[in-house]
Amino acid sequence: MRLRGIIYSSIILCFLQVCLSSCGEDDLKNAPKLSDTVSLNTDRTLKVDIIYSDSAKVKAQGFAPILDKVTPLNGSAGYQEMPKGVKINFYSDSLTIKGSITSDYAIMRDLEKTATFRRNVVVVNESMTFNTEELIWDQNKKMFFSPKGIVTRPDGTVLNAVKFTATEDFSTITYENASGEIYVPENFGQ
Structure with missing residues (x-):
């Protein structure tokens, strides 16, 4: 009986050795080295309220x-990310809200001086509402850019805009290849 137990134990040990030795190459040899990865330092702030002013006049509030x-630890340029979205109100000289931008996500890149708004981006001012999935603000050019979106005017005009661009205050907008429904008043041309 005891001999039979020793034989079974020997067979099981041999089987385990065969199984473990047939595992192939070591996966750790194929894994990237830790020194090749980028380490990040992240500072998180909750419930952010930022006021932007120019010449002691409030221009915007985010x-x-x-x-x-x-901040990447390897010295590359840092960025600020708003993973739960952002809302920015723009103010007139009399401190009334003259427009806003909202989005579900935003990222500001320090080196490039750009802010990218993504997912459910809505720009509102007195002359239009612009809906898009991506809007980029270039601080150096003082311009907004979007590959495409929908412009809605107060008169009911709805346009599908391609290559949308706007000045920083949205006073001048341009787009290409627009299509949509344009409102024409009944007494047009009379």
Whole structure:
């Protein structure tokens, strides 16, 4: 009986050795080295309320539930990410809201001086509402850019705009290849 147990134990041990030795190459040899990855330092701020002023005049106010300031430890340029979205109100000289931008996500890149708004982006001012999935603000050019979106005017005009561009205050907008429904008053041409 005891001999039979020793034989079974020997067979099981041999089987385990065969199984373990047939596992192939070591997967750790194929894994990237830790020194090749980028380490990040992240500072998180909750319930952010930022006021932007120029010459002691309030120009804009931004709200974000979460603001992550990310600084790569390898010395590359940092960025600020708003993973839960952002709302920015723009103010006139009399401190009334003259427009806004909202989005479900935003990222500001320090080196490029750009802000990219993504997912459910809505721009509102007195002359239009612009809906898109991506809007980029270039601080150096003082311009907004979007590959495409929908422009809705107060008179009911709805346009599908391609290559949308706007000045920083949205006073001048341009787009290409627009199509849509345009409102024409009944007494047009009389």
